[in-house]
Amino acid sequence: MEIRDWLLTISMIGHFSYTLWAYVDRKGDKTNDRLTDLERKVAEIKSAAASAPTHADLGAVYVALRELARTTNESISELAGTVHQLVGENRGQTDTLRLILNRLTGGQ
Numbered sequence: 001m002e003i004r005d006w007l008l009t010i011s012m013i014g015h016f017s018y019t020l021w022a023y024v025d026r027k028g029d030k031t032n033d034r035l036t037d038l039e040r041k042v043a044e045i046k047s048a049a050a051s052a053p054t055h056a057d058l059g060a061v062y063v064a065l066r067e068l069a070r071t072t073n074e075s076i077s078e079l080a081g082t083v084h085q086l087v088g089e090n091r092g093q094t095d096t097l098r099l100i101l102n103r104l105t106g107g108q
Contacts, residue, residue, distance in 0.1 A: 053061075
């Protein structure tokens with residue numbers, strides 16, 4: 001083998017090594033980019049989770065809503081009782097007016 005053949009062989013080995021190194025380096029860069037994106041997404045999720053309501057917060061809302069429902073039911077019950085009383089009084093007044101009207105007109 002001549003020196004030219006050795007130089008060609010060394011050049012081909014060098015080019016092959018550089019190509020292999022460039023492929024591995026770019027693949028590593030893509031992996032690093034993906035890891036950076038994943039780290040950013042995890043940080044976003046952590047910040048969103050930090051401001052999310054806790055179990056205790058939801059429990060307090062549930063207790064407040066139960067109390068509101070209880071007081072609303074009591075108010076509705078009181079209002080229904082008042083309406084029934086007014087209906088009864090209105091019927092009584094209507095009956096009294098009919099009786100007065102019948103006496104005035106002479107009907108029995």
